[in-house]
Amino acid sequence: MPMLTQDFTTQTKELIDALKSACTSYGLGNDGNEFKIITQTFLYKFMNDKFAHEVKRLEPALREAESWEQAIAAYSDEEYDDLLERIDADSALLKREHYLSALHNRMHEANFAKIFDDTLRDIAILNNDIFGVKTNTGANVILFDELSQYITDSSQRDNFCRALINPLVNFSFERIFHQKFDFFATIFEYLIKDYNKDGGGKYAEYFTPHAVAKIMAAILVDAPVSNVKCYDPAAGSGTLLMNLAHQIGEDRCAIYSQDISQKSSGMLRLNLILNNLAHSIRNIIQGNTLLTPYHRQGERLMRFDYIVSNPPFKLDFSDYRDALTAPQHRERFFAGVPNVPNKDKDKMAIYLLFIQHIVASLAPNGKAAIVVPTGFLTAQSGIERKIRERLVSDKMLRGVVSMPSNIFATTGTNVSVLFLDKANTKGNIVLMDASKLGATIKDGKNQRTVLSAEEEARIIATFNAHEAVEDFTAIVSYQQIAEKNYSLSAGQYFDVKIEHIEMTPEEFAAKMGGFTQNLDRLFAESRALESEIQTQLAGVRLV
Known part of the structure; x- marks a missing residue:
């Protein structure tokens, strides 16, 4: 594995572990909703970095800027909309207030949990045509849930959302996107490894090797x-x-x-x-x-x-x-x-x-x-x-x-x-x-x-x-x-294989003679055993 990929694999697994630790600290370890929280928070991070990768690919000036977020803030609404129209179809569209950096800067505001949930819900709505999953009855399953609502104690929701956001800003996926599935297949397995067990409930999931x-x-x-x-x-x-x-x-x-x-x-x-x-x-x-x-x-x-x-x-x-x-x-x-x-x-x-x-x-x-x-x-x-x-x-x-x-x-x-x-x-x-x-x-x-x-x-x-x-x-x-x-x-x-061995008439006669001698010996032992059994039976008496 190339060193760059190896480093990012380690960092990404540490990120996933940090998100799991946050869930555990707030009473959601092994909770039925932990899977949604971990995967959706990770996905929000991934989409932000993929968006950054895309806009820098489209706009060299953003790539050269010390802070691409500050540089893009200078775009007019019309210029920004034009940029969104050129984004790759597999990338999520983000408004400027959706950026991870923007959300991180608001961490200490009151009602941060609502800000966090509203941001993810707005991303889901904006990208629903691409990322929404349908049921067979036509109902739509949007990309993000209101993750803070899984914390029963409402007084802890702001801190919980802060604990989810903090680990996301430590590094960026941007330099690894050229690796595509070679990198992300490993990450996906690690991300879901605790949630893809065979035998959990009526409809068990199976993970094919x-x-x-x-x-x-x-x-x-x-x-x-x-x-x-x-x-x-x-x-x-x-x-x-x-x-x-x-x-x-x-x-x-x-x-x-x-x-x-x-x-x-x-x-x-x-x-x-x-x-x-x-x-x-x-x-x-x-x-x-x-x-x-x-x-x-x-x-x-x-x-x-x-x-x-x-x-x-x-x-x-x-x-x-x-x-x-x-x-x-x-x-x-x-x-x-x-x-x-x-x-x-x-x-x-x-x-x-x-x-x-x-x-x-x-x-x-x-x-x-x-x-x-x-x-x-x-x-x-x-x-x-x-x-x-x-x-x-x-x-x-x-x-x-x-x-x-x-x-x-x-x-x-x-x-x-x-x-x-x-x-x-x-x-x-x-x-x-x-x-x-x-x-x-x-x-x-x-x-x-x-x-x-x-x-x-x-x-x-x-x-x-x-x-x-x-x-x-x-x-x-x-x-x-x-x-x-x-x-x-x-x-x-399969063909039945018969092994053929070349022998002279003398070698064949010697081999058959050996078989005959062995049979004679076995037959003699058998007759002696029969005689011994009969002798023993004759000596048996009713007590």
Whole structure:
């Protein structure tokens, strides 16, 4: 990592820790609202520095000024409005009273909490067309909340807001923006690391390991493309979409998503802003993808060029299960809807619905990568089998990569990645067993398998080359898969190797003689043991 990036990473993590410390000092440590306070305050800081970077890029005089804020204060309102019109579309527009420096200068005024909240709300309103997230019913979720209101004791709100502002002025992000995602991907993970736990509530968030996300993106996009639509129907915090966008180029794709979780939608919005993808925030929808898919063209689902997904595998959706069997959903859920079990509703295989939804959402030349439990590859009945039959009969299966166990630290489920390609009509399917790769490390209370950079590159290169490698990849046809009962397990297609050893007749006779001698010895031992057992049994008496 370059020294500049390393220094800024350290400073930024210290900033995040300072904001968390402020929350703890005012009784909000581990509070349900701490996530909003930390991420939104950080975002306010980020937007200020991005704005400063932009205006200095547009106006060299501001770049040379000792204080760009003082220099820009001399602009007339007309000149300032003209400058705002030239700001990059991914940057927030700020009024002069919105600047961090302006807010910091007012810290000691009475009712500072109101000044703080009003500033953030005004920024949200001014930029709502770009940064607002919609629900599937059309309601708008604006960028900032009134953060001071999370402090119950109103007499402490001014001091709390001062404690949030103080750490923000210690350094600027301006010199790091050229690093783009290489820097901010690390920061995003650190920023949300305490708030993205698997297992918290009915709709648990999942964080896809970067190795898996990178492999999925590099296999899906193995040649330059542009002007494409990318989609994740269960986006979570957006790791898969970010990797896909970086593989394509942020300015050559539009991002679309839907997720039922409010928290995940907030994380995804932040991730898009940090990664120069704010132009796609208008396509981020909070809502139930399976029951009310938002992205449509008339009565039909919108079709996408690239789809990535790590859907929840097992989840209770019994409260709306029957609604999914209605006539308007039957074409989409062609293989069926899982039944509600008598016990353990949380075991309902919801991922099977997401696979079917993705198939229905692919453009004619669309490609998809979906994380699935490895058991899906070989199940010989039910919805799993019907889905695999459709993928083969429609010739849209491109391949499978079976991942090492514990690639996800939070689940013991073995996972594979299913690759679809609606233009893959010639066959030549890659089935890869990467389960033996990786090294095991300790991750909190769990064990996790980590792939090296060389192993990631090997998976990507071998898959994209359609290369058959002994005990690693099998290249098969649709006909072969049908003959194997539609199994997608690579191991079932590996050739059985028989080792041949050259021997002279004398060496063969000697080897067979050795086997005969060993058998004679074992048989003799067996007869002696039988005799001993019979003798002992004859001596047994009833007492």
